[in-house]
Amino acid sequence: MSEEIKENNEADITVPQTMDKAQKKRERKKFWLGFLVGVVGVLLAACIVSVVAYLGFRKQVSYSEEAQLSTGKKSGSSSVVTSATTAKMTMIERLIKKNYYMDVDEEELRDGIYRGMLASLNDPYSEYYSAEDLKEVIESNEGIYYGIGAYVSLDTDLNLSVISGIISGTPAEEAGLQEGDIIYKVDGTDTTGMSVSEVVSMIRGEEHTTVDLSLIRDGEVVEITVERRKVESPTVEYEMLDGNIGYIQITEFDDVTTDQFTEAMAVLKGQNMKGLILDLRSNGGGNLDTCIDISQQLLPKGLIVYTEDKYGNRDEYTCDGQRKFDKPLVVLVNGYTASASEILTGAIKDYRLGTVMGTTTYGKGIVQQIISLKDGTAVKMTISRYYTPKGHYIHQTGIEPDIEVEFDADAYKKDKTDNQLEAAKTQIKRLID
16 A cells, blocks of 8 residues: 555664665664564554555454464464463553653553554554544545645565655645655654554644654755645546557556546547557555446456465456456556555456556565454454466565566656656557557
């Protein structure tokens, strides 16, 4: 998913460029072992969480209910919440209050317990939302928030958040942030091991305040201060290129995206579009329902995607084919094309509806569900895997393009030449002729 800038301890960091792959793996293993051994340290975390993007939907449960996650089955009769664990938490609370060198807010301690349970899953996409966090999530999916105007994803090799896209005309663009910048400190706080949502939450803030970002760019540390402002994320941009080639870019799948995409298609068709370039580069995902709505405006009759949970229960999402796109189509993707955008890309590739160009996608083949609790808080949890129409499971592998085109960053920096887009234009013209 994914701030759109749109889903902890102070320490020094070595610039990752100096580490070979084996060393990186050892360092990551040491980090997670330390994290699990010290999970009780989560009790001290004072984190306010947001989200880049999520798949699925929300439902409400009471504290006494077991969340069955669409199955109605219980996962087991035993519970980790016993009198022994409750007594141990009480003991740890007393130790903290007696011995910790600073006063600790009781609400933050309670939130830390809930966050710790989700953190123990060792899943960067499962987390706890306070009431304030949940409000930010909802606002983000409406396409408006207060931040800097960049998209953030997770670099799984480094276990750090990375700038995956910049929104035009925002503080992020004005400050000179670049796609691929690794975020390793926010206001001096090391982000190693933090979820994307936690990093995004630290970057966001009140309008006209600033945030200090320590970034790793080309092996060097870059310090940039960025102003926070109101950001209205344009999720769809479109234009008619030379030769009556339509161009539509979808930056994420929010509540407003379906209407924006429908309008773009109508305008381009009205201008006698002969072919379409659909740009999903750096699209971190979003709402599953929105992705399905847009897929139904492009795909032939049949499966769009199907999901399976741990019990083998299968949910299918289909298309009636009445609005199948019947002109040459090229889909542009890159390493930050993830989640919902991979669902659409995978279906287009499986049906051979268009040519996928660019570089291999991110590889997020799992589905999250936000489950609201009665006190206004919520948990986001990975509940299933998804598969393309032909049964491909793309998690951690991604979707390989039909035609690989590496992005020429130097050319873009020099004169804004987008070599991947130019290659897509050439391919469309070939298909039209």
